[in-house]
Amino acid sequence: MKLQRTNRLRALAAGALAVSGALVLTACGSDDNSGDGDGGSSKAASNIKCEGKGNLLASGSSAQKNAMDVWVKNYQAACPDTQINYKPTGSGAGIQEFLQGKTAFAGSDSALEAEEVTQSKKVCKGGQGVDLPLVGGPIAVTYNVSGVEDLVLDAETLAKIFDSKITKWDDAAIKKLNPDAKLPSTKIQAFHRSDDSGTTDNFTKYLNTAAPDAWKYEPAKKWAAEGGQSADGSSGIATNVKQNDGAIGYAELSYATGNDIPTVKLDTGADAPVEATTENASKAISEGEIVGKGSDLALELDYKTTAAGAYPMVLVTYEVACDKGNDAATLDATKSFLKYAASEDGQKALADIDYAPMPDEIITKVRQTVDALA
């Protein structure tokens, strides 16, 4: 009996030790994730007009999650009567839920397809789903090459690097673009996303449009090329680029600035290479045009733009709502929230968290459409 008792005591002690040990370890582990959260500003949200009450459900793109978080925080601070719940389920699932009438609006990395517009007429009585471009963002190409502080690449070289056609940093094509840099003969390790992602979709859309000869793969959420290394999520890419000499990868700008790794300047054909900044991204978005019909504001980006200071590797995410026939219970709150998101304050809040505000001519149209939502 005595023996048993000590055993039990021992087991207890071991358990306690194990638990506390695990706690300490997890604490260390989760430290890593900070830095790219919603560090955005929450300025005095005085210009928000509160209308409507109750719960507002929305879901979709995870690429605009941080933007949503900031908007929701600011909006709810001003309008405590409205609860907004945005679930970053991914664009596909978000549109699906919107079409089933489960959510007030959806967030999406791509505009509605013709078939989805037809389906939306069922939910939007007397109207249809419209795309409202509200959040833009530069996709930064980050790199880690010892001794190189300033790197310029163009679409074709990028495509070849990510397609394992260029394998050394001192390749002639890279040297040509960077005559002054001391390029080492290190092996290039190109990192792509191992999970399906809208960032991959937009990045490959850029490569496919701007360098069609060098990048033959169809743009898709899933990485199509062979070779290179892969990592899970934008944070996985950033971590791996940071710790491997000779690495290059793509991620949203916030992950590059958050991890303090340099970004590639793009040689777009403009006079000077363009840096990945929110301002330059907005500039490039304004080079695109609205191709949506009627009140739909779907954009077609100009990936080949050579305008000075326009960074064409951008992604634009939309909110999708009904132009007419929104659910009467949530219409007022939806309108009021989207109005804030499209307002000057709402857009300004984006730049602080490394998203790109929409250019004036587009956001003006978004405001008109939002005002007309019924």
Place this chain on the structure above:
Amino acid sequence: MSIDSAPDTAAPPPAPAGKAATKQNLRPGDRVFLGLARGSGITLLVIMAAIAVFLTWQATKALTENEGNFLTTFEWDPNAEPPVFGIAVLAFGTVVSSVIAMVLAVPISIGIALFISHYAPRRVATPMAYVVDLLAAVPSIVYGLWGALFLVPHLTGLYEWMDAYLGWTGVFEYNGGAARSLFTAGILLAIMILPVVTNVSREVFKQSPKMHEEAALALGATRWEVIRISVLPFGRSGVISASMLGLGRALGETMAVATVLSPSFMIETSLLDPGGGTFAQNIAASFKEASPAGIGREALIASGLVLFVITLLVNGLARLIIARRKEYSGANA
């Protein structure tokens, strides 16, 4: 339970003296306990059946629409039109990383277990047992982060060494770059299954009959000979069960592999080259964006079904080995 059995002890039944208690006059406490135990057993079977039925039902949906060969296709594109996906790479990666883990972990585990049970003085053995328990309590994502942030950058040296001496085999060829390969995943899995294998082995070694050991000592055997002729044969089936428990964990490990591996849908000839994937890792990576309209989720479930079957086979095999060994070792009796 205690409420039911309390009155029994207080007032013994009238006269069970003559015949052995028949089914009719089972005590209420017995009856309740029998019901509960039987219920638990049935629950387990029902849960297993429910999982199997769900997996099969969902998997058939995906398999009927699959345009590729489910077993041999080197691709995973269930959201495409037409959907094409196959498990060849995943099955290879899962089995290979687990085998590497077993090869590394089992000998070390047996060593630790023997050290704790037969060599170490009590003062050292007890804290060591704690440390092993502690390893078992660390969540797998923490192992993953440690692996990705610490292990991977520090493995380059080992990889270069292996390339220099074993590179000629082709299996251990290293071409530079971050060490995010199946081999690294195997090393990490080995560390993760170490505590399970060690703990069970240690318990089994401790059970080895003192009489056998003393008899061996009396015959003039050394410490090592005692272990070889009395402890190891006795513990063999226990070590096999322990290894199978560990293998089960290695086969199904998700987050640690997903953080450390550089997944791709290619089988690399060298285990040190980045690439490959495992069932669980692929499910974790692809589930988030699997389109609910297509068969993305169902395809992942189909791959889950294969993992389920592999795990069942492994467990069955282990049972078989243990059953065969039983008569020789006298364990599990």
